[in-house]
Amino acid sequence: xxxxxxxxxxxxxxxxHAGSVEAPDEHFAEIYAREQYARxxxxxALWLVPRAAVSEIDxxxxxxxMKYRRVDGYSIKARLHEARERAGTLHMAPGAARE
Amino acid sequence: MRHASAxxxxxxxxxxxxxxxxxxxxxxxxxxxxLGWRNSEWTGIAPFLEEDVAFSxxxxxxxxxxxxxxxxxAAELGTTADExxxxxxxxxxxxxxxxxxxxxxxxxxxxxxxxxxTADEIRLAALMASDDSEIAGLAAKIxxxxxxxxxxxxxxxxxxxxxxxxxxxxxxAIDELWPYALGVLDAELxxxxxxxxxxxxxxxxxxVEAVPRGIHEAELAxxxxxxxxVRRSAPPGSQW
Numbered sequence: 606x607x608x609x610x611x612x613x614x615x616x617x618x619x620x621x622h623a624g625s626v627e628a629p630d631e632h633f634a635e636i637y638a639r640e641q642y643a644r645x646x647x648x649x650a651l652w653l654v655p656r657a658a659v660s661e662i663d664x665x666x667x668x669x670x671m672k673y674r675r676v677d678g679y680s681i682k683a684r685l686h687e688a689r690e691r692a693g694t695l696h697m698a699p700g701a702a703r704e
Numbered sequence: 705m706r707h708a709s710a711x712x713x714x715x716x717x718x719x720x721x722x723x724x725x726x727x728x729x730x731x732x733x734x735x736x737x738x739l740g741w742r743n744s745e746w747t748g749i750a751p752f753l754e755e756d757v758a759f760s761x762x763x764x765x766x767x768x769x770x771x772x773x774x775x776x777x778a779a780e781l782g783t784t785a786d787e788x789x790x791x792x793x794x795x796x797x798x799x800x801x802x803x804x805x806x807x808x809x810x811x812x813x814x815x816x817x818x819x820x821x822t823a824d825e826i827r828l829a830a831l832m833a834s835d836d837s838e839i840a841g842l843a844a845k846i847x848x849x850x851x852x853x854x855x856x857x858x859x860x861x862x863x864x865x866x867x868x869x870x871x872x873x874x875x876x877a878i879d880e881l882w883p884y885a886l887g888v889l890d891a892e893l894x895x896x897x898x899x900x901x902x903x904x905x906x907x908x909x910x911x912v913e914a915v916p917r918g919i920h921e922a923e924l925a926x927x928x929x930x931x932x933x934v935r936r937s938a939p940p941g942s943q944w
Contacts, residue, residue: 626754629863636856637754640761 608634609659611652612642620652725836726777727798730788731917732827733773734799735888737789738924739820740766741931742803743813751810762853769846776838790935794920794928802884804921814864815877818857819885819901824850826896827889861904875905886914 607627611620623642628634631653638651689695722730743763750756774785781788802820807813828850831843864870878901885901886894894914902909 627752628754632855632859633754633863636852636859637758639852640758641754644761 606630606634607656608638609654609656610638610642611654612648613650613652614648616649620650623648623651625656723780725839726780729773729777729780729839731798731800733770733777733788734797735803735820735824736766736773737770738797738799738927739803740764740770741927742806743817745806745808746813758856762856765849765853769849772842772846776842786935790932794925797920797924797928798917799920799924800884800888800917801915801919801921802881802888804924804927805881805884806923806927809877811864811870811873812877812881814857814860815874815881816885817853818861819878819881820888821850821854821857822900822904823885823888823893823897825854826893826900830893865905875907878905879910882909883912884915886912887916 606629607625608631609625610623612623613620626634626637626641628637634653638653642648642651685698686695689698695701740763743759743766747756747760747763750759770789771785774788778784778788802816805816807816825847828843828847832840832847834840834843861874864874882901886897889897891914898909
């Protein structure tokens with residue numbers, strides 16, 4: 606069985622895919638994941654997911670090349686600032702100083 | 705000589721009659737060092753990649769335990785962990801013959817690993833109850849890591865016992881190693897080992913003479929040559 610391993614580097618952070626281990630069952634997989642992805646204290650937690658439990662989506666049709674949906678070359682930061690100013694929600698922006 | 709200014713290598717030699725405490729610490733440390741070394745012989749050639757990494761990591765843990773134990777002994781003897789680990793002669797080691805055997809065959813390796821971890825659990829439990837707070841504290845600390853080694857060993861035993869071939873190869877290896885396994889423990893702790901191993905394997909272990917600590921397998925001298933080669937190759941007092 607192949608298990609996909611996700612590791613969390615620090616508490617509160619998102620888990621990220623670390624790699625996979627092959628093991629005959631869940632117990633072996635736990636030991637192997639522990640030794641491969643946490644023996645140097647590089648992880649505070651691991652998730653193990655049997656590969657069969659992962660649903661993959663790999664088809665994203667784009668028949669009409671709707672480039673305008675992408676934000677390449679479009680400075681969203683300044684426009685967002687203006688929009689927030691108009692709406693009077695500047696103080697609610699992420700990172701804004703709270704009173 | 706270009707290294708004339710380097711300090712002389714310590715002329716410390718273990719006293720033939722060290723305290724019982726030091727003798728105990730050296731026996732524990734030597735077991736962990738030699739077994740760690742033996743287990744590391746699988747690095748790169750274990751049956752599959754995941755096991756290779758796991759078993760090598762376990763080997764490194766054992767050597768870490770040895771270092772902590774040598775440091776306690778070194779404080780009492782006025783020396784260092786490195787000198788205790790590498791500057792003694794093979795016959796001065798207190799290791800149990802079980803850990804000295806070179807058996808590069810997976811069923812035997814797993815049998816030894818499991819027998820050692822089982823014996824070590826019994827020994828650590830006794831040490832954790834010791835009046836010597838330094839020894840009791842270190843034993844508890846080591847035991848918290850050994851718990852994962854035991855999990856690993858127990859999984860393999862489950863796995864091997866599940867098939868006819870696995871079971872017969874495991875039991876054959878256990879029979880060969882059993883007198884050695886008894887020799888890891890002092891006489892008063894041996895009945896508990898016999899009970900635990902017997903219960904797990906579902907059969908009675910034979911009453912045999914233990915292969916005790918104090919005698920050494922011929923393989924230890926070879927291992928020592930290899931283990932101390934780098935240190936002996938450098939001028940005394942070299943810093944690593």
